Amino acid sequence: MIKLGVPSKGRLMEKTFEWFGARDITLKRTGSEREYAGAVEGAEGVALVLLSAGEIPRELAAGRIHLGVTGSDLVREKLADWDSQVASLAPMGFGHADLILAVPDCWADVDSLEDLDACAHRFRGTHGFRLRIATKYHRLVREFLTREGVADWQLVDSQGATEGTIANHTAEAIADITSSGETLRANHLKILSDAVIHQSQATLFASRAPIWGGHEAAMSQFARQLGVDLPEL
Numbered sequence: 103m104i105k106l107g108v109p110s111k112g113r114l115m116e117k118t119f120e121w122f123g124a125r126d127i128t129l130k131r132t133g134s135e136r137e138y139a140g141a142v143e144g145a146e147g148v149a150l151v152l153l154s155a156g157e158i159p160r161e162l163a164a165g166r167i168h169l170g171v172t173g174s175d176l177v178r179e180k181l182a183d184w185d186s187q188v189a190s191l192a193p194m195g196f197g198h199a200d201l202i203l204a205v206p207d208c209w210a211d212v213d214s215l216e217d218l219d220a221c222a223h224r225f226r227g228t229h230g231f232r233l234r235i236a237t238k239y240h241r242l243v244r245e246f247l248t249r250e251g252v253a254d255w256q257l258v259d260s261q262g263a264t265e266g267t268i269a270n271h272t273a274e275a276i277a278d279i280t281s282s283g284e285t286l287r288a289n290h291l292k293i294l295s296d297a298v299i300h301q302s303q304a305t306l307f308a309s310r311a312p313i314w315g316g317h318e319a320a321m322s323q324f325a326r327q328l329g330v331d332l333p334e335l
């Protein structure tokens with residue numbers, strides 16, 4: 103069977119079910135409300151695996167699932183050289199969120215990366231340690247700031263409530279996803295004008311692990327049903 107991993111709960115799961123439903127493929131959870139079991143109707147040889155969105159990149163890379171739906175941000179964050187490990191088959195048009203850098207509203211002279219670079223330099227001179235940026239997106243933020251030539255920062259890990267770290271004095275800036283912008287506003291933060299690190303959306307990915315032997319015909323048929331082009335895997 104071709105194993106299709108989809109998020110096990112919430113809006114990502116519901117929107118994923120709708121996306122496949124619009125292509126005449128029914129995905130559904132089976133069993134009790136709390137049981138993570140699922141079924142596929144309308145596609146031959148495809149099995150549903152319900153997983154945490156955050157674990158789907160790793161499962162794809164390891165070849166434990168053939169196809170997976172998750173945020174494009176999570177694939178880029180969790181997998182080194184992501185496009186050598188998975189192939190992007192289709193952006194799905196939901197789960198939009200931007201990974202951004204933000205600083206306190208009251209930092210009147212910091213609106214861009216250039217300003218942040220200057221500020222971080224001064225900060226280190228004054229405080230004797232590097233400006234702290236709280237995030238759970240370590241790989242993406244490190245690559246972005248290095249590429250953009252910003253110096254004198256350090257990352258501090260924050261796995262949730264990241265916007266609160268500044269008020270708690272554990273960071274001076276944050277890098278997190280935003281969709282409505284409400285969490286940033288409520289915590290008196292502003293986005294740096296040129297610091298949109300990644301525009302994420304839910305995406306259908308295929309594993310590039312050597313697991314496709316014997317599944318080629320079923321996958322071609324499934325791709326036709328979904329209306330997606332199949333790259334070399």
Ligand SMILES: Nc1ncnc2c1ncn2[C@@H]1O[C@H](COP(=O)(O)OP(=O)(O)OP(=O)(O)O)[C@@H](O)[C@H]1O
Nearest residue numbers: 154155156157173174175176197198199279281302
């Ligand atoms: N407002 C939002 N808040 C959080 N995630 C969002 C938002 N909008 C879109 N997303 C996307 O949803 C995905 C995260 O989903 P989710 O929070 O279900 O994952 P997870 O934290 O790994 O799940 P779990 O709680 O099961 O571990 C990311 O790709 C993220 O970009």
Ligand SMILES: O=P(O)(O)OC[C@H]1O[C@H](OP(=O)(O)OP(=O)(O)O)[C@H](O)[C@@H]1O
Nearest residue numbers: 262263264278279280281282283284285
């Ligand atoms: O722009 P907004 O619409 O306000 O959404 C952005 C917020 O949503 C996410 O948090 P989540 O609710 O997943 O909780 P978390 O703090 O545990 O990450 C994200 O980390 C932001 O904090």
